[in-house]
Amino acid sequence: MKNILKSKKGLSTVVTTLIILVVSVLLATVVTFYAINITTNRTQTENLYISNTHVWYNTTTPGWAEAAFVLKNTGGKDVVLQKITVSSQPSAWTDVFYNASKITISGDLPSTGTLSDGYTVTPTGTGATALTLQAASGVITLKSGYTLVVYINQPGSVGQMDVGTSIPVAVFTANAYWSQEVNVEAAQ
16 A cells, blocks of 8 residues: 555546546536526527507697507516617606407507507407506516507607607517517508
8 A cells, every 4th residue: 555655656648638628528518508508498488579569640739659569478488578668768657558368469559549547449450359458557467378469658759750760669578678660650
């Protein structure tokens, strides 16, 4: 036993290099799998689809503007809408009215002219169901598989000079934001 401990022989340079190389590759593999697991779990579970997006400005009633869109949660988990912006301006929750349901909106959304809690809107198209809007009092939770119809009173800083131009409408959640460009329309 004494001879082994007093022996001056050690591992060769080649063997030492191979050990360090194998350990480095194993460590890099573990880190890579962890990163892939984190990114795929977050992106696969949250998926929103924005459609039927409109922004109207009434040229006969200066200062009146309205935005509307349909938001479908096609992901595998419920999401919390933390902020909605129109033309990069956050909308106050007191100006947001919505209806959450499992129905599919096949028609288009009409301009309302006035928004209030309990206002009923009927999308265009055959067999469209009337939807009762409720006022948002803060963040909005959208369940997986549900559709959200959103109307915004006086969105962003939309003005008469914006009619015919393209502006972004965006929805922000904890993990991502979802945006769609839309042309500002003149309201009838």
